[in-house]
Amino acid sequence: MRKVKYEEHVEQLQKRALRLYTRWAAQTEKAPPARKVRPAEEDLILFLLDRKRWEQALASGRIEKVGPRRYRWHG
Numbered sequence: 001m002r003k004v005k006y007e008e009h010v011e012q013l014q015k016r017a018l019r020l021y022t023r024w025a026a027q028t029e030k031a032p033p034a035r036k037v038r039p040a041e042e043d044l045i046l047f048l049l050d051r052k053r054w055e056q057a058l059a060s061g062r063i064e065k066v067g068p069r070r071y072r073w074h075g
Contacts, residue, residue: 061074062074062075
Protein backbone atom coordinates (compact mmCIF):
# COMPACT_ATOMS: atom_id res chain seq x y z
CA MET A 1 0.00 0.00 0.00
CA ARG A 2 1.26 3.44 -0.90
CA LYS A 3 1.86 5.93 1.92
CA VAL A 4 0.79 9.52 1.40
CA LYS A 5 1.52 12.56 3.52
CA TYR A 6 -1.74 14.37 4.10
CA GLU A 7 -0.34 17.91 3.93
CA GLU A 8 1.43 17.26 0.63
CA HIS A 9 -1.66 15.62 -0.84
CA VAL A 10 -3.89 18.55 0.11
CA GLU A 11 -1.34 21.00 -1.27
CA GLN A 12 -1.30 19.18 -4.63
CA LEU A 13 -5.10 19.13 -4.73
CA GLN A 14 -5.23 22.86 -4.05
CA LYS A 15 -2.75 23.59 -6.84
CA ARG A 16 -4.73 21.45 -9.29
CA ALA A 17 -8.03 23.04 -8.23
CA LEU A 18 -6.55 26.51 -8.70
CA ARG A 19 -5.38 25.62 -12.20
CA LEU A 20 -8.79 24.23 -13.12
CA TYR A 21 -10.56 27.27 -11.71
CA THR A 22 -8.35 29.74 -13.56
CA ARG A 23 -8.89 27.84 -16.83
CA TRP A 24 -12.64 27.84 -16.26
CA ALA A 25 -12.68 31.54 -15.32
CA ALA A 26 -10.67 32.41 -18.45
CA GLN A 27 -13.17 30.59 -20.67
CA THR A 28 -16.26 32.25 -19.26
CA GLU A 29 -16.81 35.68 -20.70
CA LYS A 30 -19.56 36.78 -18.37
CA ALA A 31 -18.80 39.20 -15.60
CA PRO A 32 -20.21 38.30 -12.19
CA PRO A 33 -23.73 39.64 -11.72
CA ALA A 34 -23.83 43.10 -10.22
CA ARG A 35 -25.82 43.45 -7.05
CA LYS A 36 -28.10 46.43 -6.79
CA VAL A 37 -28.35 47.86 -3.31
CA ARG A 38 -31.95 48.16 -2.20
CA PRO A 39 -33.20 51.38 -0.67
CA ALA A 40 -33.87 51.08 3.07
CA GLU A 41 -37.60 51.68 2.66
CA GLU A 42 -37.94 48.93 0.04
CA ASP A 43 -36.00 46.55 2.27
CA LEU A 44 -38.32 47.31 5.19
CA ILE A 45 -41.45 46.83 3.05
CA LEU A 46 -40.19 43.47 1.75
CA PHE A 47 -39.41 42.36 5.30
CA LEU A 48 -42.90 43.33 6.51
CA LEU A 49 -44.56 41.54 3.58
CA ASP A 50 -42.54 38.40 4.27
CA ARG A 51 -43.39 38.52 7.96
CA LYS A 52 -47.11 38.89 7.19
CA ARG A 53 -46.95 35.94 4.76
CA TRP A 54 -45.24 33.85 7.48
CA GLU A 55 -47.86 34.77 10.09
CA GLN A 56 -50.68 33.92 7.66
CA ALA A 57 -49.09 30.53 6.96
CA LEU A 58 -48.90 29.83 10.70
CA ALA A 59 -52.52 30.91 11.23
CA SER A 60 -53.84 28.83 8.32
CA GLY A 61 -51.95 25.71 9.40
CA ARG A 62 -49.69 25.45 6.33
CA ILE A 63 -46.77 25.79 8.72
CA GLU A 64 -46.81 24.21 12.18
CA LYS A 65 -44.49 25.16 15.02
CA VAL A 66 -42.99 21.94 16.30
CA GLY A 67 -40.54 23.34 18.82
CA PRO A 68 -38.28 26.29 19.43
CA ARG A 69 -36.91 27.32 16.04
CA ARG A 70 -38.42 24.18 14.43
CA TYR A 71 -41.32 24.17 11.98
CA ARG A 72 -43.16 21.64 9.82
CA TRP A 73 -44.57 22.53 6.41
CA HIS A 74 -47.94 21.12 5.36
CA GLY A 75 -47.85 22.07 1.67
